[in-house]
Amino acid sequence: MQLAKRLDRIVEPQTIRMAKLSRALKAEGQNIIDLSIGEPDFFTPEYIDIAATLAMEQGYTKYPPVAGFPELRQAICDKFLRDNNLSFLPEQIIISTGAKQSLANIVLSIINPGDEVIIPTPYWVTYSALVQLSEGEPVFVRTTIDKDFKITPEQLEAAITEKTRMFIFSSPCNPTGTVYSKSELEALAAVFEKHPDIAIVSDEIYEYINYVGHHESIAQFTAIKDQVIVVNGFSKGYAMTGWRLGYMAAPAALATACEKFQSQFTSGANSISQRAAITALNGDQTPTRNMTEAFRSRLAFMIQALGDMPGVKIHQPKGAFYMFPDISSFFGKSDGTTIINNDEDLSMYLLHTAKITTVNGGAFGDDRCIRISFATGMEQLQEAMERMKTALANLQ
Numbered sequence: 417m418q419l420a421k422r423l424d425r426i427v428e429p430q431t432i433r434m435a436k437l438s439r440a441l442k443a444e445g446q447n448i449i450d451l452s453i454g455e456p457d458f459f460t461p462e463y464i465d466i467a468a469t470l471a472m473e474q475g476y477t478k479y480p481p482v483a484g485f486p487e488l489r490q491a492i493c494d495k496f497l498r499d500n501n502l503s504f505l506p507e508q509i510i511i512s513t514g515a516k517q518s519l520a521n522i523v524l525s526i527i528n529p530g531d532e533v534i535i536p537t538p539y540w541v542t543y544s545a546l547v548q549l550s551e552g553e554p555v556f557v558r559t560t561i562d563k564d565f566k567i568t569p570e571q572l573e574a575a576i577t578e579k580t581r582m583f584i585f586s587s588p589c590n591p592t593g594t595v596y597s598k599s600e601l602e603a604l605a606a607v608f609e610k611h612p613d614i615a616i617v618s619d620e621i622y623e624y625i626n627y628v629g630h631h632e633s634i635a636q637f638t639a640i641k642d643q644v645i646v647v648n649g650f651s652k653g654y655a656m657t658g659w660r661l662g663y664m665a666a667p668a669a670l671a672t673a674c675e676k677f678q679s680q681f682t683s684g685a686n687s688i689s690q691r692a693a694i695t696a697l698n699g700d701q702t703p704t705r706n707m708t709e710a711f712r713s714r715l716a717f718m719i720q721a722l723g724d725m726p727g728v729k730i731h732q733p734k735g736a737f738y739m740f741p742d743i744s745s746f747f748g749k750s751d752g753t754t755i756i757n758n759d760e761d762l763s764m765y766l767l768h769t770a771k772i773t774t775v776n777g778g779a780f781g782d783d784r785c786i787r788i789s790f791a792t793g794m795e796q797l798q799e800a801m802e803r804m805k806t807a808l809a810n811l812q
């Protein structure tokens with residue numbers, strides 16, 4: 417069977433490839449500690465599970481409205497007002513099968529062949545794939561560990577051309593954990609204000625996993641409000657990765673365009689997940705806060721453990737559950753058998769010698785780093801860091 421050329425434009429995400437590899441090696445009986453995962457190791461809070469069971473008993477097992485149940489769209493508007501002081505109307509909210517599908521709907525609805533999309537690196541793997549699928553041109557702007565992996569207004573301005581149609585970023589960021597402050601976002605907003613035709617896609621899926629206080633959204637600046645599309649979801653903050661539920665808030669015309677796409681792709685997101693999500697948003701947020709507190713203590717441990725490893729350069733993540741250390745000092749070194757030439761070699765070396773899975777930074781657009789997830793229990797993390805320290809010490 418001949419497959420479409422379209423497939424050549426994208427690759428399977430390295431994150432998913434490493435998770436698969438990790439599962440396969442575990443199935444062979446190897447004692448692998450998986451630090452490649454992008455999902456909380458917690459179960460979905462019980463009050464949400466109960467709401468899903470109730471939804472099935474109440475007969476919410478039929479096709480939902482394509483854009484989502486009105487009650488959920490309203491609950492999301494209430495959430496925006498409560499948490500972010502942002503006002504949206506329900507018709508501006510589209511519920512989808514994960515934030516990933518919201519992003520796909522948005523990029524496919526806006527990008528024409530040849531349009532440029534500015535993506536600060538390191539970035540979440542899917543952004544560039546979606547742009548390439550739409551035949552757009554990703555324009556990568558390099559941020560560095562020394563500048564906390566943040567794009568500056570000057571860098572942004574310099575990257576804008578007459579072909580620029582979109583900017584995509586996440587704060588808190590996957591893979592770096594970087595969180596933009598209000599004043600940093602305001603400075604970027606001042607640049608966008610001069611370019612009203614650029615759509616700003618703000619991926620805020622790690623909103624609740626924030627270690628520095630209040631989440632700030634770039635949508636708060638009124639001068640650019642009509643340019644901003646906020647993407648969020650239930651996977652991370654409510655440990656609901658398998659429920660596949662996300663959403664976007666956008667100017668009404670874009671929301672309608674995304675609904676049109678969705679009407680042909682999926683007919684709408686899972687009805688049971690949607691009913692449970694209403695309860696997730698309106699219920700007691702203590703489990704979400706407790707999860708973040710657990711991540712916070714793991715973060716402290718990771719900073720100390722990685723900080724103690726000679727040759728590993730770390731920064732201080734302010735959100736999400738990843739470390740993104742610079743490991744380039746090991747390039748050119750060897751344990752006597754394996755030579756480490758790049759980030760991928762180091763990630764594979766750690767897999768085969770320390771039995772831990774990480775993701776090479778090149779997958780996120782920065783090949784001097786690797787991503788280490790700490791969405792794993794403390795005991796596992798302690799063991800993994802011991803093994804990593806030993807493996808790295810053997811590289812000369």
Ligand code: PLP
Binds near residue numbers: 514515586648
């Ligand atoms: N955006 C970012 C930055 C992510 O890290 C992820 C998942 O890893 C997603 C979006 C996708 O989330 P969902 O599970 O809602 O599709």
